[in-house]
Amino acid sequence: MKSAASLFAASILASSAADYLREEIPLPPGEVMEIGSIALMPEDRVAVATRRGDIWIVEGAHGQDLNQVRWKKFARNLHEPLGMFWQEGSLWVTQRPEVTRITDTDADGLADRFETICAEWQIKGDYHEYAFGSTPDKEGNIWVVLCLTGSFTSECPWRGWCVRVTPKGEMIPTCPGIRSPGGIGFNPQGDCFYTDNQGVWNGSSSLKWLKPGSFQGNPTGNRWHELAKLPKPPEPADKSRMVTERERFPDLMPPAVIFPHGKVGQSPTAVIADESDGRFGPFTGQMLVGEQTHSQVQRVCLEKVNGLYQGAVFHFLDGFQAGIVPMRLAADGTLFIGGTNRGWASRGSKPFTFERVRWNGTTPFEIHTMSATKAGFDLTFTAPVDPASAANPASYSMDAWTYIYQSEYGSPEVDQAKPVIRKATVSGDGRRVSLEIDGRVRGHVHHLAAPGIKSTTGTALVHAEAWYTLNEIPR
Amino acid sequence: MRVPLLWAFLLCPPLTAQDGAQLYGLYCGACHGADGNGATGGQFPPLAGSPWVAGDEERAIRIVLHGLHGPVNVKGRTYNLEMPPQGAMLPDDQIAAILTHVRSSWGNASPAVAPAKVATIRAAQQQRKTPWTAEELLRDFPLPLEKSALSQLISRSYEWSKPEMPDFSTLQALNTEEEHDGLLDAADAPRKEHFAMTWEGTFTAPQEGSYEFLLDADDGAALHLDGKKLVEITGIGPANGGRSKIGKIDLKAGSIPFRAEYYEFTGQEAVSAAWRLKGQKGWNWLSREHMGARPDLEPIPIEPENGRAVIYRNFITGTTPRAIGVGFPSGINLAYSADHLAPEILWTGPFLDGTGKWLERGTNPSPPAGDRVVKCSSSPALPAGTRFRGYELDPAGNPTFISTLGQQIIRDHFEASGGTLTRRISLNSGAPVRVVISDAFAWELTNDQTGKLGPLELHIEGAGTLSQGKPFTLDLTPGTVTLTYRWK
Numbered sequence: 001m002k003s004a005a006s007l008f009a010a011s012i013l014a015s016s017a018a019d020y021l022r023e024e025i026p027l028p029p030g031e032v033m034e035i036g037s038i039a040l041m042p043e044d045r046v047a048v049a050t051r052r053g054d055i056w057i058v059e060g061a062h063g064q065d066l067n068q069v070r071w072k073k074f075a076r077n078l079h080e081p082l083g084m085f086w087q088e089g090s091l092w093v094t095q096r097p098e099v100t101r102i103t104d105t106d107a108d109g110l111a112d113r114f115e116t117i118c119a120e121w122q123i124k125g126d127y128h129e130y131a132f133g134s135t136p137d138k139e140g141n142i143w144v145v146l147c148l149t150g151s152f153t154s155e156c157p158w159r160g161w162c163v164r165v166t167p168k169g170e171m172i173p174t175c176p177g178i179r180s181p182g183g184i185g186f187n188p189q190g191d192c193f194y195t196d197n198q199g200v201w202n203g204s205s206s207l208k209w210l211k212p213g214s215f216q217g218n219p220t221g222n223r224w225h226e227l228a229k230l231p232k233p234p235e236p237a238d239k240s241r242m243v244t245e246r247e248r249f250p251d252l253m254p255p256a257v258i259f260p261h262g263k264v265g266q267s268p269t270a271v272i273a274d275e276s277d278g279r280f281g282p283f284t285g286q287m288l289v290g291e292q293t294h295s296q297v298q299r300v301c302l303e304k305v306n307g308l309y310q311g312a313v314f315h316f317l318d319g320f321q322a323g324i325v326p327m328r329l330a331a332d333g334t335l336f337i338g339g340t341n342r343g344w345a346s347r348g349s350k351p352f353t354f355e356r357v358r359w360n361g362t363t364p365f366e367i368h369t370m371s372a373t374k375a376g377f378d379l380t381f382t383a384p385v386d387p388a389s390a391a392n393p394a395s396y397s398m399d400a401w402t403y404i405y406q407s408e409y410g411s412p413e414v415d416q417a418k419p420v421i422r423k424a425t426v427s428g429d430g431r432r433v434s435l436e437i438d439g440r441v442r443g444h445v446h447h448l449a450a451p452g453i454k455s456t457t458g459t460a461l462v463h464a465e466a467w468y469t470l471n472e473i474p475r
Numbered sequence: 476m477r478v479p480l481l482w483a484f485l486l487c488p489p490l491t492a493q494d495g496a497q498l499y500g501l502y503c504g505a506c507h508g509a510d511g512n513g514a515t516g517g518q519f520p521p522l523a524g525s526p527w528v529a530g531d532e533e534r535a536i537r538i539v540l541h542g543l544h545g546p547v548n549v550k551g552r553t554y555n556l557e558m559p560p561q562g563a564m565l566p567d568d569q570i571a572a573i574l575t576h577v578r579s580s581w582g583n584a585s586p587a588v589a590p591a592k593v594a595t596i597r598a599a600q601q602q603r604k605t606p607w608t609a610e611e612l613l614r615d616f617p618l619p620l621e622k623s624a625l626s627q628l629i630s631r632s633y634e635w636s637k638p639e640m641p642d643f644s645t646l647q648a649l650n651t652e653e654e655h656d657g658l659l660d661a662a663d664a665p666r667k668e669h670f671a672m673t674w675e676g677t678f679t680a681p682q683e684g685s686y687e688f689l690l691d692a693d694d695g696a697a698l699h700l701d702g703k704k705l706v707e708i709t710g711i712g713p714a715n716g717g718r719s720k721i722g723k724i725d726l727k728a729g730s731i732p733f734r735a736e737y738y739e740f741t742g743q744e745a746v747s748a749a750w751r752l753k754g755q756k757g758w759n760w761l762s763r764e765h766m767g768a769r770p771d772l773e774p775i776p777i778e779p780e781n782g783r784a785v786i787y788r789n790f791i792t793g794t795t796p797r798a799i800g801v802g803f804p805s806g807i808n809l810a811y812s813a814d815h816l817a818p819e820i821l822w823t824g825p826f827l828d829g830t831g832k833w834l835e836r837g838t839n840p841s842p843p844a845g846d847r848v849v850k851c852s853s854s855p856a857l858p859a860g861t862r863f864r865g866y867e868l869d870p871a872g873n874p875t876f877i878s879t880l881g882q883q884i885i886r887d888h889f890e891a892s893g894g895t896l897t898r899r900i901s902l903n904s905g906a907p908v909r910v911v912i913s914d915a916f917a918w919e920l921t922n923d924q925t926g927k928l929g930p931l932e933l934h935i936e937g938a939g940t941l942s943q944g945k946p947f948t949l950d951l952t953p954g955t956v957t958l959t960y961r962w963k
Contacts, residue, residue, distance in 0.1 A: 032833075052833050053788060077777065077800075079788035095788065097797045097813065100865065108870075116865040119813070123796040127838045199559070261564060262501040293505040343556065343836035345506040345514035409542070410564040 018462075019281065019362040020317060025061050025336075025354045028071040034352040035338025037084035038328045039091055046328075047091055048354065051340055053078035055091065055102070055111070061356065062334055075102060075111040082325075083133025083144070083184070094133020094144055097123055099165050120171035121146055121163060122156035129159065134184045134192065140167040143174070143210065145181040145194045148220055152200060160221020162194070162210050176225065176233040177216030177253075182292065183326070184210075185271035187302060188285050191309070195268035195289060198261050201236075203403020203411030205268050206255030206469075207289060207300060209309045214253035217242075217405070239406045241415075243443030256309040257300050258403070258445050258469045259289075261410065264313055266293035267344065270327035270337075279333025281359040282368060282382045288316070290337065292323035295348035297337070297357075301369045306472040312370035312448075315463045321353035322346055334358055365455045368431075370448065370466045374474050376421070376437035377448070384430030386454040393421045395452030396435065400444040400470075417441045430456060445469050495576030498569050502561060503577075511581040518835075519556065520549040523581035526618040532574060532588045534616035536596045539570050542606035551749065551757025553768050556835060560606060567593040623657030624750065625733060625761055628676035630654050632664040635671035638711045638740040640695055643673055659735055659762040661693075661744040671738040678733040678750075678761075680726040685753040691719035691767025692737055693745045699734040700724055714745040719767030723753075775829030776844070779804040783872030784890075789832045792842035793850060794819040799866070801874055802826030803891035808845060811889075813863045816878050817856030817911065818889065821896065821931070822848040823962055847962050849930055852946070856911040857885060883908060885951070894961055901955040907940070912958070914946035927963075934959040 027033045033056070037049035044062040049055045054076050060069040074091075083094035090103040091111075098119035102111045121144070123129045130147040137143065141164040149155040162175040179202055184194040192210040196202055201218040208216055215233045222233045234249035242254045259265050270290035274283050287300040299316035302309050322339030323346030329335045339346070339353040368380040389395050398419045403411035423436040440446060451464045500509060503522075508514045511523030522528055527549060528535045540562030546555045561570070571590040578585040631648040635641050650665050654674065664670050678700065680686065690698055690706045693714040697707040706722025737746045747766040749758035758768055779785045779802055787800035797813035808827075810820040824845025831841030857878055864877040875888040885908060888899040902908055912918070916929035918941065925934045928947065935941065935949075937956030942948040949956060 052829065076780075076785065077787040077789070097788070106870075110868075112868045114865045114867070116813070116863050119797065119863060125790045125796045127836045198564075266505060341514070341518070342834070345519045347505055347514075349514065351518075404563075406563070408563040409560045412564055412566055 019360050019364045020357050021360060022317070022319065022355055022357050023066060024321060025058070025066055025356055026069055027352075027354055028056065028073075031056075032352065033354060034340035034342055035354055036325050036340065037081045037093070038326045038336050038338050039084040039086045040328050040330050040336075041086045046336060047074065047084060047086065048326075048338055049078065049081040049084050049093065050352075051080055051342065053080060053095070055081070055084075055093070061336070062330065062332060072109055074104070074109070075114075080130070082130060083142070085135045087136065092117075092133075092136075092142065094131055094142065096129060096131050099133060099142055099144070099169075118165040118169040118171050121158040121161075124149065124156050126150050126155070128180070130181065132181050132184045132194070133165075134186065136167075137164075137186065137192065138190050141165060141172075143184055143192050143194075145178050145184050145210075147178070147180050148218070151180040151197075152220070154221035154224070157224050157227055158221070159224075160218060161224060162192075162216070164212075173224070173228045173230060174212050175210050175214050175216050175253075176222055177214075177218050178221065179218040182267060182269035183271045183290060185287075186273060187287060188273050188275055193256065193271050193287070193309075195271055196255075197267055198410045200407050200409055201405065203258075203405065204261040205259045205265065207257045207259070207268065207271065207287070207313075209253060209256045211253060213251065215249065215251045216253055217255075236405060239404055241402060241443065242405045243402075245405060246443075254308065254443070254471045255469060256302060256471075257311050257313050258467070259291075259298065259313055260413070260445060260447070260467055263447075264298060264315070264467055265291035265296060267291065267323070268298070269323075269325050272327050272329050274329060276329055276331060276333040279331070279359070280329060280335060281333075282363050282366075286369075288327060288329065288335070289313070290324035290327050292325060292339075292341070292344060293346055294318075295320040295323055295339065295346045297324065297327070297335075301371075303371050305372055305474050308471050310372070310469050310471040312466040312468040314367060314466050317357060319348075320355055321348040321350040323348060364462045365459045366462050367450070367464075367466055370468050372468070372470060372472075372474055373434065376435040376440070377446070377468065379433045379435065379448075379450075381431055381433075381453075381455075383455045383457075385426060385433065386456050386458070387426045387430060389452050389454045390426045390430075390433050391424050392452070393424050393435075395450060396421045396424065397449045398437065398446060400441050400446045402441070402444045415441070415444070417444060419446065440470060440473065442470060442473055495572035495574075496580070498565075498573045499576050502565065502569075503573060506558070511577070511583075520547065520552075520554045522577050523583065525549050525583075528574070528577050528583060529585045530619040531616050532578070532585070532592060533596055534612055535574050535577070536570065536588065536593055537600065537607055537612060539565070539574065540593075540597055540600060541603050543609065543612075544606040545608045545610075547609035548765055548768060549757075551751070551759065551765075551768060555838065558606065562597065567591075567597065623761055624679050624681075624759060625657035625674075625676045626679065626730075628654040628657050628674055628733075630659075630663050630672060630674045632666070633671045633673075634666070634669065635738055636669040636740075638694060638738075639709070640697060640707075640736060640738055641671050643671070643736065646671070656763075658760070659737075659746050659748055660764070661737065661739060661746045662763070664739075664744075667744065668739065668741045671736070672746075673737070674733075674735040676733050677730045679730045680728055682752070683727045684725070686724050686726050687751050687753060688722045688724070689719060689747075689749045689751075689758055689767055690722070691716065691745075691747045693743050694738060694740045696735065696737040696746050696748075698722060698748060699732075699736070700726075701731045702734075711740045713743065714747055714764075714766045716767050716769050719747075719769065773830075774844075775833055776825060777827045777829050778802065779826075779872070784868075784874070785826060785872070786866075786868070786874060787827055789837075790841060791820070791827065792831075792840040793848075794853075797863075799874075799876075800827055801889060803873075803896075805891045805893060806845075807891040807894070807896045808843065809889065809896065810843070811874075811876055813876075815852070815855045816861060816863060816876070816885075816887075817852050818887075818898070819852050820848060820850055821960060822846065823894075847930070850915055851913045851928070852911055852915060854911065854914050854946075858909060861885070880908060881905075885910075896960040898958040898960070899955055900949075900951060900958070902951045902953050904953050907950040907952045910949045910951050912947045912949055916947060917943070917945045918947045928960070930963060932961040932963050934961075
């Protein structure tokens with residue numbers, strides 16, 4: 001085994017919650033470790049797969065002393081794996097051409113059996129034919145989102161679709177309308193979500209709910225429905241609005257949470273749920289989303305309103321060393337992130353990185369949830385708020401906008417609105433504020449700023465902004 | 476508070492250069508770097524000192540509106556990436572503010588950009604749907620000239636009709652001119668074909684150090700420094716980087732005599748020269764045309780490790796997209812197509828070079844890196860309905876590819892030693908299965924079980940029926956057939 005370089009960096013995340021410690025995990029010296037997949041393994045081992053296709057297994061990445069980590073190469077040169085998990089003695093890998101089960105049958109530490117489970121989707125040799133695979137769902141299916149050819153066209157079957165791969169290797173086309181995904185995962189209820197990047201038919205990047213049979217908004221790959229005798233997906237009108245087209249096409253799924261371009265991020269990636277039961281801080285049940293360009297992790301709280309998911313995104317963790325692609329949150333509350341910025345630049349300036357983040361046990365003062373009500377929004381906080389500041393409507397401001405739903409690349413923010421916060425009511429325990437608001441707009445992103453809020457101990461919010469996508473107003 | 480309330484100032488025009496700095500940070504900085512030097516240690520092109528943002532503002536406005544893709548040379552370095560269009564997202568006044576900031580920061584010194592100018596260009600380019608290429612933009616907006624390190628440059632043109640460098644002492648100049656811009660240019664000759672040129676002047680080295688000189692020409696050229704020939708391109712051919720050469724020399728600070736020689740046979744004409752200090756990224760040009768710079772890519776040899784064969788999955792030029800490369804320690808290689816279920820390309824020597832697929836966005840081709848490449852087949856090798864099931868590696872890393880046809884299992888094993896590739900293909904049970912060994916060559920039997928398969932020698936043993944002619948097929952019956960390939 002190679003023993004890793006002895007120097008590593010640890011830092012309290014710069015402009016994010018000081019209660020989270022970010023540490024770089026030493027990598028095998030001399031190796032190009034552009035991490036695209038992470039899998040948690042038994043006995044606190046962790047597997048990573050690089051974009052060049054090597055799989056490495058590390059011991060000690062959960063340990064106190066990261067100088068003790070030991071790396072071993074398990075397999076070489078797979079085809080850009082972007083999704084990997086461990087199940088019953090094998091690593092299951094979604095690589096560009098297929099889903100593969102990889103096993104070390106003679107226990108010498110090297111993979112020797114590579115079983116092609118499903119290779120039913122096509123590739124033609126384009127650099128952008130990314131395939132992001134999930135962990136298994138409750139039935140054991142792997143969900144795979146297939147990027148468009150070059151992110152603009154769909155030149156061979158199932159580009160621009162989400163498909164499910166059953167344990168037997170059958171492929172079930174599940175949702176058309178994908179553009180350029182960055183990651184895929186489940187919420188604690190087991191519903192599947194993926195991130196799609198700003199571009200054609202995506203005014204801004206977003207987190208989307210892959211409800212089977214729904215149309216995710218980009219019609220470029222629609223025609224493959226004929227191959228599986230599925231109903232014809234919607235052909236939305238160009239230069240419209242998502243709310244308008246939803247009236248025409250009930251299957252059109254609006255983004256659950258839009259990440260306004262530039263303000264929240266530029267390229268969302270990994271999607272994971274915090275199911276660490278409080279070991280990663282107060283956000284159990286919420287979603288974490290990676291951000292490649294800004295080298296950040298955002299936090300998302302979701303709720304279902306009138307049958308659709310929607311919710312708010314908050315800035316959360318910051319200062320990673322490269323562009324984040326995969327993430328995994330272990331049961332002990334260790335968040336592993338892998339990063340690369342080859343071909344797509346990032347604020348973190350290292351070419352690749354492997355890092356972990358752990359919570360120090362002190363609760364950061366944050367907006368915990370933001371949820372839509374009939375009258376406005378309810379905010380909950382991780383600690384009681386100072387009622388004087390929190391009950392004053394002037395402590396808050398809100399603006400709202402939407403995007404043009406169009407075949408052009410991205411969209412400006414349009415149809416600006418200025419909802420007015422009439423009243424703020426603080427609950428008895430100081431943890432909830434109910435805002436009464438005039439002028440919310442269905443379908444708009446609602447940007448809340450609450451810089452004036454203080455906790456009862458006088459601390460300011462670590463992140464005083466939230467962006468809530470109001471697909472539906474509760475009835 | 477992390478992010479200022481951006482909308483607050485976005486709603487109150489006009490935007491200032493200071494707003495441009497914030498917008499730049501929000502919308503451009505991630506790729507071009509907060510300091511304008513290109514993000515991630517210069518993997519992305521710089522805007523600081525970039526001639527692309529200087530001079531006529533329309534060039535940069537067009538890039539921001541519609542994006543840029545394909546090769547682009549910035550400060551002597553070639554990038555081949557993709558910039559997404561920003562025009563559908565950013566309004567005119569924001570683009571103007573950003574470019575005003577870019578054009579006046581980090582040493583850049585070009586005038587401000589007016590929102591009205593952005594609006595005009597947006598309207599004029601309404602039909603444009605795809606990103607620009609550098610070539611298209613340069614046609615309309617040539618880059619402002621950089622200062623040359625050559626001075627007192629005199630060009631002479633001669634009549635010359637052979638595809639080789641003349642002995643200039645025997646020729647009479649048609650034309651002699653002073654080149655005040657200090658730049659070589661084949662267009663300065665009074666002819667378009669059958670001519671030769673020389674340039675003589677002074678090269679000023681800014682400091683002591685190791686220097687590299689780049690030369691490219693259509694057709695031939697040579698550079699002489701201090702009376703000695705440093706680098707030369709002979710014969711005939713295009714100036715597209717494929718024939719460019721680099722010469723190295725240690726120089727002291729100061730001026731030394733410089734001489735360039737050049738000849739043009741027929742067709743296109745061009746000469747291009749540049750210099751840099753060793754270790755500097757990019758080139759300083761000594762010519763009006765900027766050609767011959769190749770991306771500074773060190774090869775990434777993909778090789779067997781620890782005496783085991785190496786398996787490589789990625790796109791391999793010459794076979795189908797589901798390609799699986801196998802490189803054996805003995806220097807024999809193959810590319811197996813998991814679409815066609817066959818070893819389609821065989822070759823010897825180096826296996827593959829990772830620069831095609833493992834750098835930047837992986838858009839470059841990735842052909843076999845070695846030699847004696849043989850393309851055996853390029854169509855499905857097993858009956859319709861056969862499914863690829865993966866592969867197993869033996870302790871030496873040799874692969875067995877596995878396919879199934881109903882209940883039948885076809886195992887295709889490869890290993891190599893010395894100069895031979897051994898393939899054992901087996902069937903577990905059932906009716907014979909037809910395997911295409913080659914659709915490019917017939918097997919010409921020379922003696923007992925050995926024959927020629929194109930440039931290869933192929934020996935076959937085992938249970939099965941072989942076809943005559945093309946395609947060359949094997950009807951595999953339960954059992955094993957061994958095929959031994961040898962390069963003649």
